[in-house]
Amino acid sequence: MSSNYSRAQKPIYEPRHLKVICIGAGASGLLLSYKLQRSFEHFNLTIYEKNERVSGTWYENTYPGCGCDVPAHVYSFSFEPNPNWSSVYAGSKEIREYFSSFCEKYKLGKYIKLRHQVSQAVWDDKRGQWDVEVTNLADGTIIRDSCDILVNATGVLNAWRWPNIPGLQDFKGKRLHTAQWDSSVDLKGKHVGLIGNGSSAIQVLPAILPHVSKITTFIRTPTWICPDLAIESRSYSNEERQKFNEDPQALLEHRKQLEAGTNSSFSLFMNDSDVQRGAFENLSAMMKDKLQGSALQDILIPKWPVGCRRLTPGISYLESLTSERVDVVYGNIERITERGCVSSNGQEYPVDVLICATGFDTSYKPRFPIIGHKGQNLAEVWKDEPRSYFGIAAHDFPNYFMFLGPNSPVGNGAVLIGMEAQADYILNMINRWQTENIHSFSPKAAAVNDFIAFKDEFMKRTVWNHACSSWYKSNSVSGKVTALWPGSTLHYLEAMTEPRYEDWDFEYVGNRFAFFGNGFSQTESDETADLAYYVRMEDDAPYVSRVKQIRVTSRSGSVCRGDGGKQEHRQTKL
Template identity: 65%
Template sequence: MSSQPGESGEFAADGLGCHKPIHSPRRLKVICIGAGASGLLLAYKLQRSFDYFDLTIYEKNEDISGTWFENTYPGCACDMPAHVYTYTFEPNPNWSSVYASSREIRNYFDCFATKYDLRKYISLRHQVVGAIWKEETGEWEVDVKNLEDGTIKHDSCSVLINATGITNAWKWPEIDGLYDFKGPLLHTALWDASVELEGKHVGIIGNGSSGLQVLPAISPLAKKVTNFIRGPAWVVQSRTFESRTYSEEERRRFAADPELFLAYRKQLEMNVNELFPVLIADSPAQRDMLDATKKQMQNTLQDKALEELVIPTFPLGCRRLTPGPGYLEALASGHVDVVFGEIAKITEHGCVSATGQEHHVDVLICATGFDVSYRPRFPLIGSSGGSLAEAWASEAQSYLGIAAHDFPNYFMFIGPNSPCGNGSLIVAVEAQADYMLRMINRWQTENIHSFMPKKKAVEDFIAFKDEFMKATVWTHNCKSWYKNGDHITGKVTALWPGSTLHYLEAIAEPRYEDWDFKIISNRFAFLGNGRSQVESDSAADWAYYVRNEDDGPYLSRLKRAKLVSRSGSAVRQ
């Protein structure tokens, strides 16, 4: 779908473009991969701020919402408070509980797409299977597979944006004999609701976020549950991660009183943001919260043997902080067995532990997560002729989590080193979208052929990131998808070197000096015919700069930060 200009707005063939006013927009064509939270936000922001554009979002699924369309397992929910996991400008007073279900979250994004008429940009059941940068045209040539009939469509765009996310490519565990199992074999990201769990002995592999959610949800149905875990995990129960249902009266007041509701949302967000000091190794905040969490886990489990298996010795936050409502209670119920350590193999009847003991189960659930290598799942060929998968084979190195050297006019949402370990991703996604559109605005209104981050800029950022990480809990000896390689001793590749608030400030304005811009002909062709955009609008105020007081923006970063954060207005609880 497209928003068509009355005139093409293109620069003249000689590159000087003297027939248009300054900053006249040229046709912009964007292809976005994925219609989850990031892709929908991009469509909204592009539609809100731009004219003269074409946007196509290719989505492989039968419907929108990405992760929240795909994950339907019992107990599936976001591990952040629901009122934090919304677009900052689009609150929802009707969440049923602090941790909304995947069904509710999917409905939120569905309503958002309907409200802003975003479906017109989306091609469902279409999967991008290849993309190659063409230097001569300054465009991406994109191959798209129609999953209904198997045909391949060839498309092209000025800017390519990857919004597939980091929890999109689920994977089976690499365990010998997995497919020898004769009972129903399920993955949390490929749930089969027709499989009967009632009265069955169910095995669950994993104790990450999905494992912590699915176990308490199915435990009341199953005859018995065996949870196979490779390592312990912190299960956080604090004010920030309180689990409860909202009453009808609370939801009514949220809807009726926007200011009250805003204050509540802000308090939740501040609670989350105040957790960052916990992630600094050996800090007072780390020690205090670790001690409190350990005591809470002990009080819930009330079993010394279980405590030794489940409670970690590594710092709190080395793996993602997880609330896990009901998980510890289920472990302590006597209805659940915990088998600790690697699974040696899987047989027709169940799992063989590292000790050689075979544990028979009727149904086996793999809560084993996703491919988080950050390498594109299709050939993405850049300006040097190499693929991004090859460039990132040993380590994913992004520019500020949004771009990569040698890949012009290409952005990614939640790329390597984004703030995905210390709060809701939604606010970071919004900041990334704004950054992308600032760059795209320059492309559209200046005679720019292409742009990409400089190699030295990426190298310097990675060097800074690596040094910063030494002070955090993330580098400690725990198995985490935050890390590269073996996920235990590898470099931290997933996380931003700082807090979420730090990230918002860091990318609020592009550092254009970090980018290589290739210009079409004369760099000043955008100056056009000597007329301004204001002069092309007869209904505009041609003296807009004359005023009674100085109401212009502040020009220092510090002053702007104090203004946008309303410094002095917040009261800590």
């Protein structure tokens, strides 16, 4: 009653105070704080970050050779170019500095509490708020906070895990995980065992080879490596970086060329496409060439389609495998002993140091209790299958959002622009909450069910559905594709352009139109506003139809394609 009465004295869409809690200060948490700060007033934001610094996975991952497997100018926010990337594929330190500088530039640190770990979040339906329990890691004290909107920005590749191999704790040598690297361990002259051949292992092996006496690498499955990308793994010259700093248009064109190249490759992931067949033949030939006709090609080159699991540049990896100081052991590790690893061939392989490049928990189950409507724990609800709405929300978990949740575009093209689309969608929903008398909202069960059904049917037409072990399928061989969006990244951007409010259940405080207020507009309440702002010389209003909107947004007519994916920009009037 009091809420409705206070609104009755205000103009339509008068914003109420908003309190947001965000979990995690990695790329998505920083993006949310930037966009919230840029567009909103009358809000309070607290970001709880468990680490000592911002940047999330790029703060945590410091293993030798760690870097991004997409070009750095693509792995940047669309609105925040960095003319000073040192190389096409930047290392983790440089990426960490990019996000740290972003935080400092926009003064986002005022929202962030470092060394604070969220341990529980419980929805209170009566109050329409989340009660959040936080541990101060500096002194162990418990903090209790609450918010109107809860955003989980902890990421998908964050919960690293040791391999489930008997005897792991028995190993007497030094044991390392790539996601918790101990830089004090000296590998010089050591015999190193390396478990895995995913992205981390592919980066680690050539990086440590010059320093160790020997590497025994344990490989359980084949994987596609893209060795020709080594040609593009060059450093940018001083002249190039100077030009990017002095000529923003040259930098923009370079960024757009790289981004367009990334976005032009989606047909690779469709079964039996011409691009897929060509990639299979070309990568097979290139891998055979790098492996120099050794027996390794029979065990390393997959029979399943290119892209079934994440395609990796693999700079110098294949060449390193043929080194005299590298032994490749193919098959499962049966157990780990005090001295080393016993393979499925029955042989024990002693090593001094054991590096586990064994990835992350990609089940999408939250790492702490998130208790939603009617006491449901999200980890329990998702124990068999994570079922999100468009990768950002879950049914019966009101006023709760996540970044890069299940079936987000994390392997479909450029990932940060997909993250930006999620941030904009979340803020559209927050805007409605703040300017209307909404109590809560969550996606309808029917909408989630239809989305999952469409996704499952679509995936049958993709290479991701084939029998390969992939984190896209929660590290299974034949499970459902739970990580990826059913379409390209550009497809995702268009799907997320505006919220489908009909897919959401809204609950209101009092009359749903109480936000109409005192009958006056925001314009009339602003003494500096033009009371005839809609009078103009020509119709310059945005187009109403989606098709024309997209043509304007995508600058239709400005690019000539049909030349193998390359783009030629031209000036045209839309």
